[in-house]
Amino acid sequence: MSQPICAPATPLFPGAVAVVRVSGPALAVLLQPLVKLPAARRASLRTLAWDGFQEQALVLFFPAPASYTGEDVAEFHLHGNPLLVRRFLEHLGRLGIRLAEPGEFTRRALLNGKQTLLSAEALRDAIGAATDTQLRQAQARCGAVPAWVEAARGALSPWMARAEAAVDYGEEEGIGLDLDPMRIDLGGLRRTFHVEQKRAEAARWLRDGLRIALVGRPNAGKSTLFNTLAGEDRAIVTEVPGTTRDVLEVRAEWADLPLYLFDTAGLRHTEDPVERLGVARVAAVLEKADLILHLVPAMDPGPDPDILERLSPYEGKVLVVRNQADLAGGEGLRISAATGDLSALEGALKERFLGGLAPDACLGALATERQRALLDELVLQLELLFQLQEPCPPELPASVLQGLWTLLARLTGEDRAETALDQVFSGFCLGK
Numbered sequence: 118m119s120q121p122i123c124a125p126a127t128p129l130f131p132g133a134v135a136v137v138r139v140s141g142p143a144l145a146v147l148l149q150p151l152v153k154l155p156a157a158r159r160a161s162l163r164t165l166a167w168d169g170f171q172e173q174a175l176v177l178f179f180p181a182p183a184s185y186t187g188e189d190v191a192e193f194h195l196h197g198n199p200l201l202v203r204r205f206l207e208h209l210g211r212l213g214i215r216l217a218e219p220g221e222f223t224r225r226a227l228l229n230g231k232q233t234l235l236s237a238e239a240l241r242d243a244i245g246a247a248t249d250t251q252l253r254q255a256q257a258r259c260g261a262v263p264a265w266v267e268a269a270r271g272a273l274s275p276w277m278a279r280a281e282a283a284v285d286y287g288e289e290e291g292i293g294l295d296l297d298p299m300r301i302d303l304g305g306l307r308r309t310f311h312v313e314q315k316r317a318e319a320a321r322w323l324r325d326g327l328r329i330a331l332v333g334r335p336n337a338g339k340s341t342l343f344n345t346l347a348g349e350d351r352a353i354v355t356e357v358p359g360t361t362r363d364v365l366e367v368r369a370e371w372a373d374l375p376l377y378l379f380d381t382a383g384l385r386h387t388e389d390p391v392e393r394l395g396v397a398r399v400a401a402v403l404e405k406a407d408l409i410l411h412l413v414p415a416m417d418p419g420p421d422p423d424i425l426e427r428l429s430p431y432e433g434k435v436l437v438v439r440n441q442a443d444l445a446g447g448e449g450l451r452i453s454a455a456t457g458d459l460s461a462l463e464g465a466l467k468e469r470f471l472g473g474l475a476p477d478a479c480l481g482a483l484a485t486e487r488q489r490a491l492l493d494e495l496v497l498q499l500e501l502l503f504q505l506q507e508p509c510p511p512e513l514p515a516s517v518l519q520g521l522w523t524l525l526a527r528l529t530g531e532d533r534a535e536t537a538l539d540q541v542f543s544g545f546c547l548g549k
Contacts, residue, residue, distance in 0.1 A: 118188075120141065121141025122216070122217035123215070123217060124216060124217040129202060131199065133196075134196070135199075135201070136192055137195065139192075139214055140184070140188045140189065140191075142181070142188060144189040148212070151208070151209075160175050160177050161176055162174070162175055165205075167205075170201070170204060172196065176192070176194070177194075186222055187231045188229065220237075220241075235529055236259055236260065237530070239256070239257075242255035243255035243259060247375065248326075248375040250370060253477075254484065258482075262529050263481060263483075266529065272306045273522055276302070276303070277515070283511035283515070294509075296505055303503075307503065311496065313492060316474065317484060317492055318489070319470065319471040319474045319478075319479045320482035320483065321484050321489060322407075322471065323471075327375065327466070328377045328405060328408070329377065329409075330410070331379065332428065333411055333424065336414075338440040340365075342459075343380035346369055364381055364398050365379070366378065366380075372459075372466070374467070379406065382399060404431075408434050408436060408469070411435055413437060414440055415451065436450065437450065438452055440453070441454075495521060498524065502521075
């Protein structure tokens with residue numbers, strides 16, 4: 118962290134403006150051969166000259182510690198020519214300012230106490246969000262440490278002190294640790310952990326998106342449903358069976374759910390060589406899908422036995438949907454893709470993936486794989502505490518309580534495991 122870093126903060130494409138960031142100690146001295154930095158937080162037009170190039174740039178300076186990284190930070194707003202930016206970065210390199218690694222600006226902000234690991238992960242998700250719901254979810258996690266984490270620390274702290282006192286002085290002073298009052302006092306924390314676990318599981322799907330494959334016999338309404346969920350005409354819809362010859366894919370947001378939709382060729386035996394290739398590609402899609410919607414026309418007596426046999430390896434993630442319900446009666450999950458009556462499907466998806474929670478109820482919930490793994494471990498550790506029986510040596514509850522405290526520190530990034538940081542920041546762009 119003692120070495121200054123630089124990176125483009127905007128994509129290297131032709132445009133009106135390109136921004137280059139620099140962070141490190143004593144930038145005013147380091148950059149003096151190139152430019153005199155302006156007063157703090159005051160944008161000033163400066164002439165930059167190097168290696169025969171001359172550029173009029175808008176320059177800003179954010180002195181430490183009141184900057185994004187907690188170090189001195191300078192920003193150069195250049196004309197948006199990628200070649201110009203590359204030549205400028207090369208010159209900064211000759212001044213002793215190396216190119217930043219992915220996410221290194223945010224990593225320095227974390228190590229300098231300007232951010233928590235949770236807010237850094239939320240920032241990464243906000244940059245990569247592809248739907249309104251994903252953006253709202255990420256922005257809700259960009260602020261302070263969740264209130265329940267601080268409440269958990271407040272609940273654990275006095276019991277950690279009592280447990281450690283019982284370990285250190287119990288025999289001399291007659292200090293003991295009664296498990297029943299501790300369990301009663303931590304009962305609220307136990308319920309909180311389970312609530313957050315449920316919210317986190319739902320938030321995971323909102324963050325990652327649902328991979329949904331549409332399958333069924335030809336003319337079951339797959340392409341119509343595909344277009345309705347996508348909000349645009351991506352698949353050709355005709356009365357001729359076998360119109361869809363290949364797997365069509367689209368990313369969409371429907372009913373506040375981020376979706377990856379796959380429209381597949383109708384599953385049937387066919388002599389058409391092109392259609393047979395499309396049917397053959399369906400297996401790879403089904404393998405990766407989170408849910409397979411098996412569309413069955415409402416006027417059919419039931420699902421096609423041949424299709425059921427093909428879907429048997431994926432039984433746990435198949436949902437039979439009766440389409441064209443406006444044309445015929447029947448039981449089961451009924452929709453009409455043609456008329457847009459999809460309320461039953463919306464309810465089924467939210468119940469299956471969100472546990473019945475509304476998407477907005479998941480705002481601020483933990484969502485990444487790392488966060489959910491730590492939350493699951495918190496639940497397990499707390500359950501161990503509740504399973505302890507009297508008589509119990511104080512070392513056991515003291516160890517479990519200390520483990521809970523450490524897990525909370527790992528969650529926020531205060532306990533900085535290097536491998537965990539590498540995994541988080543590898544997903545950032547260079548200038549962030």
